[in-house]
Each structure stands twice: as structure tokens, then as C-alpha cells.
Amino acid sequence: MSAIGRLDGQTMNAPIDAYTQLERRFRRLALVGQAAAVLHWDRATVMPPGGAAARSEQSAELALLRHEMIGDPALAELLDTAETAAADLDLWQAANLREMRRRWRRETAVPADLVAASVKANQASEMHWRQARPANDFAGQRPYLERVLALVREAAQARAEALGLAPYDALLDGYEAGLTGAAAEPILAELAAFLPPFLDRVLARQAELGPALPLTGSFPRAAQKRLGEQLMRTLGFDFEHGRLDESHHPFSGGVPDDVRITTRYEDDDFSSALLAVLHETGHALYAMHLPPAWRYQPVGEAMGMLVHESQSLIVEMRACRSDAFLAYLAPLLRDAFGVDSPAWAPENLARNFRRVSRDLIRVDASEVTYPLHVILRYRLEQAMLAGELAVGDLPGTWDDGMQALLGVRPPDLRRGCMQDIHWFSGAFGYFPTYTLGAVAAAQLFEAASRDADLESAVAEGDFRPLTRWLGEQVHGRGRLHENYDALLLEATGQPLHAAPFLAHLERRYGG
């Protein structure tokens, strides 16, 4: 009999009481996490540079508090007690308890001082990177990245031991629970084999067709923002519960009841901001449609980044780069920017929005080349984690990898290994979720298309059939499924596999 049972003298109900107490404790944890999410949004959007050091301390303190709250020995005892009667819990409660234990395992595997040191090192490195990237200053950034990597390796090792995983798997598991290198490897290998010759073929076909008409013009930021907000509404984004802002790197943040997405504007190109808005809206809809009855509980949160990315890519890549959507979009662009020439016809929009090239920059890459960017990073981060690639050797190894995979060599560091925020802010093991998310997106979209005529609806700007299906199969489920594969199995009839993605690429780009 546990101390918990004795406290209220109802030994028969002790496990259920323990579960109820766990809900209370995890609710508090979630609220501190939400506060941290607001601080994160603020830092990326509005914080003046001189606030960085204090913000870093504030965020580290909130991380430390959460670490202490979850590491409280009384919580471990409550978990033990609650698990003795997990059979008495309903489906959602049982999944909630499973997610609590999962979180507890990950979090208690790492000591508090390492958590705090990591938060600070990551923020310091990220702040430095913001200046170092445009300056191509890898030498100045290097000690920051070395510090970050050292702490990442230390935490990965600690988690690997506690979770019985390889260190890289312990990192992957932090971005998508249950994801392993063994699961990722065959899918990424299939893409690594398929894509380089496919890319040659796509580029040859594109060359035959000749260049698309360029979408030139002047695109005032206010007009870009208005159009973005209009399309967000069309997609179902609720501005009573969210915002659109600007940041250095687009992201979806905030909390489920107050979802904050960002984009960045260029005066001579509307498409980069617009596509980022569509992408982040896909993430936002997931957050907005999480099960309200489970707000502030682990089971009420979204799955990991693989599933999250599938939701953004379904919106951005599958729905919004389709012929159906571009026909709907064309008149909106004419109204928003006062443009009217053959370049703005849906067919030419499609040729612009689906242009494939041997690009240097991941975030500007097409569906065809994006996985190659990810595969490079996946290989390099594994090597760095294993101690086989020193930070100092990263730039050259990166450039060689680009040459081998994409057939191009970066002319400078900001278009080479310094382009992404991830490693510089401590996010190792994150990149694979992008491409596995694209694979999941294709699989989910294929299944959704079996159940409803998505294309006709999208052609009229009606996203309800799509978002209803996603709401039922993904958004409203929270973390009810044990992992991404269980979710895909129920939603599509199969676990994660590359075929729908390859078929989609072949159909859209193969000619």
C-alpha cells in the first residue's frame, strides 16, 4: 500500500485517486509549459535583442521547474500506484497514464543541471547564429555549436541508458515517440535510391517545357498579410484563438487556445510568405482541433513532429499546390496584388509553385529535392552524435554531401551548413521527421481521398471535407494512439510506408 493510499484512508480507491492526482500534477506541468511557449513566441517575434539574456534565464527557470515537478519522488510513486489498476481506466485515461509514464521516463533520465545548461546553451547559440549566418561566420559560431553538441550528446547518452535505446533513437524519440533509426532507415534509403535519378528525369522534362513565366511585381506587405489571413480563414483558422505575425523563421507556436503562426515577407516575392502561411496553418489546425476535453493533459497534446509535419504538408503541398486550389487562388492573387497577365493563369502558377531545381536551401526546396536535404542532415547529425564528425569538419563534409546528393556545391556557408536553425538551437534528431512527415502526408491524403471528393471541394475553397477527416482521424485523437504507426494503421490501414509518397511524386512531377 502506497503513502498515497494511506493519505485519504480509502485504500480500495488508491489507484484511481493516484490517477486523479496525476491529472492534477500534469495539468500544472502543462500550464508551465504553456507559459514557456508564450515566452518562446515572444522571443522569436517581438523581443528586443537586449532582452535575450534575461529571456534565456527565464526559459531555463521554467524548464528547471518542470523538471523538478516531474522529478518529484511523490509523482513516481503515484505512477506506480496508478499503474496497478490501469485496467480500471477508460481508453483515454489509460492512454493518458501511458503518456505520463513516457514523459516521466524521458524527463527523469536527465539531471536538472543538464536541462538548465542545455536551455541556456541552445538559446545563446541560436542568438549568436542569427548574426553569424548572414555573415557566413562559422568560426565564430563553432564554439557555440560545440557546446550545444556536447550537451546534446550527454543528454542523449543519459536518455539512451534510461530508455534502453541507442543514443540517436533517444533523440528521435524526443521528436516523435517511438520513432527509431531502424524504422526511418529503410524509408529514407528507398528515397535516397529513388530520388537522384528521378530528379534528373524531372529536370529534363522541365527543360523541355521551357521556363515558366515569372511572377514579378511589387507585393506590399500589408496586402500579403491580408491575403494570408484570408486564406487562413478559408482553411478554418479561428482568429479568436490565434494570430499571424512575422519572425526570422516561420513557425507555429503558442498554445491550443491561442495558436500563433508566423511568416516572413519579401517585397518582390509573395509566394514564400504565402506558402509559409499555408504550411503553418496546417500545423495550427492540428493544435486548434486537439480534444478540448483533454486540454492540459498529456493525452490531449499533439503527436510528435512527424505527425505534425504531415498535417502542414497535407495543407501546403497536397491541397494548396494542387491544380484545384491554384484555380481557386488565381483570382484571389489578381485581387490582392492588382496583377493581371498570362503569368497569373493557374497553369503558370502551377509551373512556378511546383518548380524543381537543384536547390541549396532546404526551406525553399521542392517536394522532390526536400528529402535529399533531409537525408544529408540525417547522415551528418548521426555522425556528429557518434563522434565521427567533428564540428570543425562540418562545412566541408556538408558541401561534399550536397554535391553527391543534389549535384550542387554551396558557394557560401549561409547557403551551406549554417542555413538551418535546428542544430544551432540544439535540435538534433528533428530533421528526419520532415521527410517521414511528407511520407505520412501522402499516405493520409490518399486515404482521405478514398472517403471524400477532396479535389472538387478544394476547387471551391471548401476545406471542410479535408479538415473534417483530419479532425476525426488525427487532430481530435490527441495522443490516444500509442505512436505514429498505430495512428497510420487505423487511419489508412497500413503502417508508415513510402509508396503513396513516391506515387504522388511520379504523378505530379514524373510527366
Place this chain on the structure above:
Amino acid sequence: MSAIGRLDGQTMNAPIDAYTQLERRFRRLALVGQAAAVLHWDRATVMPPGGAAARSEQSAELALLRHEMIGDPALAELLDTAETAAADLDLWQAANLREMRRRWRRETAVPADLVAASVKANQASEMHWRQARPANDFAGQRPYLERVLALVREAAQARAEALGLAPYDALLDGYEAGLTGAAAEPILAELAAFLPPFLDRVLARQAELGPALPLTGSFPRAAQKRLGEQLMRTLGFDFEHGRLDESHHPFSGGVPDDVRITTRYEDDDFSSALLAVLHETGHALYAMHLPPAWRYQPVGEAMGMLVHESQSLIVEMRACRSDAFLAYLAPLLRDAFGVDSPAWAPENLARNFRRVSRDLIRVDASEVTYPLHVILRYRLEQAMLAGELAVGDLPGTWDDGMQALLGVRPPDLRRGCMQDIHWFSGAFGYFPTYTLGAVAAAQLFEAASRDADLESAVAEGDFRPLTRWLGEQVHGRGRLHENYDALLLEATGQPLHAAPFLAHLERRYGG
């Protein structure tokens, strides 16, 4: 010998170790407080309405965490131990320990559930008030205010018992440590006696001079904002460490390294936004110039709202409504708004910026009538706290009070008892600090003027002599002084008294 001393086996140093451990704990408390300050700024400036409920939960959780951190029995033991050797601490450390104890006393006097209930009730009431005020809907607001008042009374009673103070003094002490009704009463009584006949005299003189030329025009928000930022820079505001934004009610928030002030714009009147910017910049300079060596410690924070208000009023009322500043401002207004007529001459600006009337709205009131607004609220909140005035009777009693003190009767509730956010968000005992702050501002400005020729400098837009004096006497001292009276005594040679304020009013408005 305490448990603390035994822990590291150095019994001789136990009190000093205890002090060092207290610094660590209060640093963590300060960081959680800073996180809460960012959430507060966000709620007032950018949060979408649908985020309110979640924000309320987040803020309540942070308040609860701070309450638990300061209420930890180990912290009480550390205080006891450290105090046994307070004589070994230096001046700043000793003041820091005194402030720690003070905070501990206030915070532990109130149980955690009351803290959490208050935060939630205050936020719910404030959110409701935002709609109820423009709708003149006191009936709908009444249950919210009753709930808020009930919790304020409960907390005041608990603190009164713990601190050995009267309940209203326990509230005042929360806004300015050591302030009591006994100290406030004679000063407010002196003003209540002086001002009504003085107001008659000022208005008669104003009538003799005839109306000022109106400052009419169209004032684009972007131009208003640019001018505001320009003047903030002139005053010494550092935009590397701060921002200017918009909110419903102007305020100064954020944290010392990232000070966020707000204003609100009207298209046909530039002066309300501008004067709010000048006022809030006075607060901001205090926050920005707090002693960096004591960041995150209680002694490194600002004094209470009385001293804080003196800093904003020195800038807004004393410096920026002076003839010297208005002569400097006149050409800036011409440049900012493209205006150029006799109305924009410094003399006519002065007649506009120093106009006195029997106004209904506190925040628009002149220096002459503002104290009468405060005296009304001071009397009413004392009566509500004592249970002598029911919330339901507030509107009528308010209107009678306005009639008696200012000779006007509000035509509706939004210009009557619903105009201010304070009570509706739980801030009882706050109002007196505005007028006592004005009294302190006059006293400090008089002393500063003895040491430097402030007027000649201000006439050239040079605020350095003023801010240097304030930095030495007020900003850089943090909470080194035991209370506001000790600060005034050292800075001016006398405790707080009304004479310099009355002399200033006589000089500027008496004719």
C-alpha cells in the same frame, strides 16, 4: 544550530551560507515573476480574446508556483538563520535580506488557494469589464466585482493579522511598502481642503484668458508612433532593451532588461497618446536604470508604486509640460504632423497641455483635479473594504462624490465608476499612490532643481542632468532604502510632505 548549517558542515559560516542560498532561491522567484510579467504584457497587447481562459490558468499557475516557492518551510529556516548574522552582511546584502523577509511575510500570510482564486477572479473580472465598460453595464459586471472584492477582503484580513496592520494598510503596503492610511490621510486631507477653492480660482482665471486655440488636425498613427519613439530616445529610453506598443490602457511592463511600454492612439488627437508615452517612459527609465548588480534580487527591484509614479510624473508633468520643453516640442510637432499655425506656438501648446476642467475621467485629468479623483476612490475603496459600501451602491455613491469634490455628475457609468481598470482587476489600495506619487514628484523635482539647471537643459532636449540625478537618488538605489520616506529624506532632506506640490500648483496654475 539549524539544519542548513549542518548540511555543509561549516557551522561558523552557516548564516552566510544561508544568505547565499536565499539569494539563489529569490533569483528563481524573480525569474518566474519575470515570466509572469511577459504573459501579462502579452495579454494586454497582442493576445486574441479566445486565449483569455488559458492565459488566466497559466498566470494563476505561475502565481501559485511563486507562492509555493516562497512558502517552502526550508526558506523560512534560511531566513531565520541568515538573520542571526545580519550584522556581517554589507549594506546591500542587509537590505536584500530585509526585503526577502518582508516579501516572505506578505506572501505566507495568504493561503495558496486564495492566491490562485484571486488571480483567476481578477482576470475574469477584468476581461468582462473590457466589454461591460463601453456598454455601461454595471449590472453584468457587479457579480464579478463582488467576487473580486470578497477575495480582496479575505486576503487583506489575512495579511493584516500576519503583519499587525489594519486591513486597508495591508493593502497599501502591497503597493508601497510601509505606506499606511495614517501617513496618507493628512496629506490627502490637506489636498482635499486646498484644491476645491483653488480649482474655482484656476477656472476663473482660465475663463478670463478665453479659450486656447484647438490643436486640430489628422494625426496618422504611424506618425504619432514615430514621434513617440523619437521622444523616448530623447528621454534616454534604450530600444535595444525595450519596445513601444498599443494597449487598451497605457502601462509600463516587461522586465528591467526588456521594458515594454504601451499607449493608445486617437486619429484626431495626438496629445493623449504622446503624453501617455512620456508618462510611461518615466516609469520605464526607472526600470531600465535599476542596479544591474542586483538584478533578480529583491533589493534590485524598484520601490513601490508611489515612488514609481513620482518618476513618471516628473517626466510627464514636471519636465514635459514645462515652458522649456514645450518650446523644444513645438518644431517637432510641426515636422511630425505637417502642421503650422498659431495654434502650434509653445504658448498655445501650454494652454492646451495645462488646461484645467471639472473633468469626469481620471486619466485625462489635470494636475489640479487629479488628486480629487484619487481622494474619491480612496474614500470609496476604504468604505467597500470595511463593508460600509456595498458594490450595488457604488454607482450612486460615486456620482454623489464627484458632485461634492469636482462639481460634476457623470452622465453614464463608463465615465463614472466603471472608468478605471483597478478595482475590476483586484487592485484596491493602489489609487492613493498616484497622488502621493505626484506629491513626491514635486518634492524630488524641487531638490533636483537645486543641484542642476534642469530647465535650460530640457529646453534643448537634454534630459541627462535630470536622469543622472534621478539615477543616483532613485533608480540606481533599487530597494536599498527601507521605505519611500527614507528615500525622500536622503534625496531631499525631508520626508514626504505636500508643500512642494502645492507650491508647484500655485506657480503653474495660480496666476
